[in-house]
Amino acid sequence: MTMGLYIFALFFGLGLGILLAVGRHYGGPVISRISTAYIEFMRGTPLLAQILAITVLPKAINEILVAQGMSPIDITWRIIFPDIIGTPRTILNTTILLCALTLGLNSGAYQAEFFRGSMGSISAGQTLAAQSIGMTRRQEIRYIALPQSLRRAIPAWSNEAVYLPKYTTVAYFVGVADLFSMAKFVVSRTFLGLQVYALVAIIFLVLISAISWIINHVYERVKIPGT
């Protein structure tokens, strides 16, 4: 569950972050302000509050719908993974989906700032050169600015990539069965607090070391030769 939340949030946030960064850095006054407002709002409010607010949203909406005499939206759906070894487990329901989305929406704001930083570091001369051979603004961003700034952002961006797995533990607060809530559950049964939490720590450490290694590897692979 932790991995699922993580991977979804990271890549959803990546796409969103690139869009936001492009909007903030290259957009006109309106788009740039909207992006900025979004980024500052998401970074300026606690992630836990965002998750709590978003996950109670369906219930709140349904109450309004019912009060208006309309039929509520079904929020009891779930996808169950047929577990081969033990009991079947829910792998997706409304809360998990919203939780993952919120993590992604939040992460996107942070990722956007990493990308914006690297966009600012691309020399103005290359922009002029792109214009001088007749490229449109769109082509220049797509083919000249982004390929360079995304590469440059990787080391800074790895910060977010290794932070995010740990952030996913807030899912515990809204009752999503992630690694942390599993641990809590085991502890409540066995009272082996130290051992279980140490194991959780080790799992995170291994996971994050692996992520770190992969990102470094990717960075070396895509690095522009000679720079």
Add this chain to the structure above:
Amino acid sequence: MTKVIEVIDVWKAYDKLEVLKGISFDVSEGEVKVVFGPSGSGKSTLLRVINMLTPPDKGEVLLRGESLMAHKAELSKLRTRIGFVFQNFNLFAHLKAIDNVSIGPRLVLGKTKEEAQEIAHKALEKVRMADWSHHYPAQLSGGQQQRVGIARSIAMNPDVILFDEPTSALDPELIGEVLQVMLDIAKEGTTMIVVTHEMGFARAVSSEMIFMDEGVIVETGTPKHFFENPQSKRAIDFLHKLEVLYGKAEADKQLV
């Protein structure tokens, strides 16, 4: 001869600083104009005004009779017909030499990948960089990068190429290879406007030299006119300073 570029009474100010104060001149097919003058005289601004990287406050620029200021939407189209070679090369750092050259024909002129590669290869051959086509800019010397920059312009098959002090950022021993390439393409009949202090180059190929100071054209004339009989005091002083700096003999024997 048909006029490729007409600059008509162009004015440009940055805040209160007047950089261009009513510049007018024409460039005809196959002509090489050399613009020179002290730093801060507005030479680079003038070049940028010509392809609208810096739009002027007043005046007009015509490319084969078509105004660059009237149809704003078509600006990127018109710019494809004006090459620009930068002082600092400004190559696209993430692309190999060949891709730096082919990206224009492919994206802007709509050629297929194969056609664009073919065009790029020819352009790189012309600047004697074909052997380096798979190197990235950071793996090339300044002179090599500038030659790729020139190839990038040539590949678009422009009506005119603007050179903004193309050798000023280069180590002395690398200047020659770039000037040689510029001489080659000038002799092929490429229309060029060159901002440079390389008087040897000016003497060898320029059809007219334009001396600018403080945002105005002070004096124009053939290289012969400037080297033998300049009229204005400012031009005389400036040429004298160049002589002191580079040595007259040096300027005379170079590239002739």
